[in-house]
Amino acid sequence: MSHPTLDGMPDRLYPATPARLTTYLDCPRRYRHAYLDRPTPSKGAPWGHNSVGSSVHTALARWWALPRERRTPRAGGALLVDAWLTDGFRDARQLRAARDRAREQVERYLAGIDPDHEPVGIERTVSVRTARASLWGRADRLDARGEGVVVVDYKTGRSVLTVDDARSSLALAVYAAGAARVLHRPCTRVELHHLPTGDTLAWEHTPESLEEHLARADEWAARLAGLDERFVAGMAPGEADEVFPARVGPRCGWCDFRSVCGPGQSVPPRQPWAGVVDAD
Ligand code: SF4
Known part of the structure; x- marks a missing residue:
C-alpha cells in the first residue's frame, strides 16, 4: 500500500509498533x-x-x-x-x-x-504497510481455522474485558492485517483470551474496519514522524514540554x-x- 511520491520514489515509511502510537495518544x-x-x-x-x-x-x-x-x-x-x-x-x-x-x-x-x-504462528512478528508507515508487532498466537487465520492475544490483567476491547484494539488490527499479508491467508477474526476468567472476547473485522484502523494509524504515524524529526533536530526544554504535553x-x-x-x-x-x- 506504499504510495509513490511525485518523483516515483516511495515515501520513507515511519516504522512503528501499535504500542508506540498508542503511547503517544495516551x-x-x-x-x-x-x-x-x-x-x-x-x-x-x-x-x-x-x-x-x-x-x-x-x-x-x-x-x-x-x-x-x-x-x-x-x-x-x-x-x-x-x-x-x-x-x-x-x-x-x-x-x-x-x-x-x-x-x-x-x-x-x-x-x-x-x-x-498446531498454531501457524507463536510470538510471530508480522508487519503491514500503509501509505506513510510500516506497522509491525508480535502476535501471541496465530491459529489456522478453516481457510483463514485467527489472531489470539493472551491477557492476564485484573480488568474486566469486553468485546469492544477486541474491536477497538489497534494492535489486534495490525496483527490481523500483518498476518494476512505474511501468511497469504484471510485474517479478520481477533480474540482476547483472558486467563484469569477463562473468557474469550472475539471480534470479526471486515476489510473496511481493518482499513479504518490502518488509516488512523497512518495519520498518527505521519504526525509522529514530523514530531520526532523536530525533536531530534533540537528543541529547547520548554518547547519540548509544550510539544509533548x-x-x-x-x-x-x-x-x-x-x-x-x-x-x-x-x-x-x-x-x-x-x-x-x-x-x-
Ligand atoms: S503525565 Fe507524566 S506521569 Fe503521567 S502518564 Fe504522562 S509521563 Fe507519565
Missing part, C-alpha cells in the same frame, strides 16, 4: 520519555503484574515447543513455574500466591486447548516515568505490587 510526554529522550530516563521499579504477564506468555509459548506427547495442562503449569519472574512483588508470600494462581490459570486454559491443533490522570500512578515527570507527580504513585491480585 500521553505525549510519556511518549517522549520512552521513545525520544536519550539517554532514556530511568524507569521506576519493575511491576509485579508485568512479571505475572511475562511468565504466563512465556509458558504458553513454550508449551507448543514441547513434543506432542508432553503437551499436557500439567506440563504447562510446570513451564509456568520454570519461567516465573520474581520482580515487583510485595514479599515472598504474595509472590508464591501469584505464582500458584497463574499456574492454575495456565493449566485450566490449556485443558481447553487441542494440542494437535503531560496528560495527567490516574494512569500517572502506574507510569514508568513518573519520577521524571513533574506534572505526573501530583498523582500518588502505585506500589510495584499494586496490580497483583492478592490472595486475601
Whole structure:
C-alpha cells in the first residue's frame, strides 16, 4: 500500500509498533520519555503484574515447543513455574500466591486447548504497510481455522474485558492485517483470551474496519514522524514540554516515568505490587 511520491520514489515509511502510537495518544510526554529522550530516563521499579504477564506468555509459548506427547495442562503449569519472574512483588508470600494462581490459570486454559491443533504462528512478528508507515508487532498466537487465520492475544490483567476491547484494539488490527499479508491467508477474526476468567472476547473485522484502523494509524504515524524529526533536530526544554504535553490522570500512578515527570507527580504513585491480585 506504499504510495509513490511525485518523483516515483516511495515515501520513507515511519516504522512503528501499535504500542508506540498508542503511547503517544495516551500521553505525549510519556511518549517522549520512552521513545525520544536519550539517554532514556530511568524507569521506576519493575511491576509485579508485568512479571505475572511475562511468565504466563512465556509458558504458553513454550508449551507448543514441547513434543506432542508432553503437551499436557500439567506440563504447562510446570513451564509456568520454570519461567516465573520474581520482580515487583510485595514479599515472598504474595509472590508464591501469584505464582500458584497463574499456574492454575495456565493449566485450566490449556485443558481447553487441542494440542494437535498446531498454531501457524507463536510470538510471530508480522508487519503491514500503509501509505506513510510500516506497522509491525508480535502476535501471541496465530491459529489456522478453516481457510483463514485467527489472531489470539493472551491477557492476564485484573480488568474486566469486553468485546469492544477486541474491536477497538489497534494492535489486534495490525496483527490481523500483518498476518494476512505474511501468511497469504484471510485474517479478520481477533480474540482476547483472558486467563484469569477463562473468557474469550472475539471480534470479526471486515476489510473496511481493518482499513479504518490502518488509516488512523497512518495519520498518527505521519504526525509522529514530523514530531520526532523536530525533536531530534533540537528543541529547547520548554518547547519540548509544550510539544509533548503531560496528560495527567490516574494512569500517572502506574507510569514508568513518573519520577521524571513533574506534572505526573501530583498523582500518588502505585506500589510495584499494586496490580497483583492478592490472595486475601
Ligand atoms: S506521569 Fe503521567 S503525565 Fe507524566 S509521563 Fe507519565 S502518564 Fe504522562
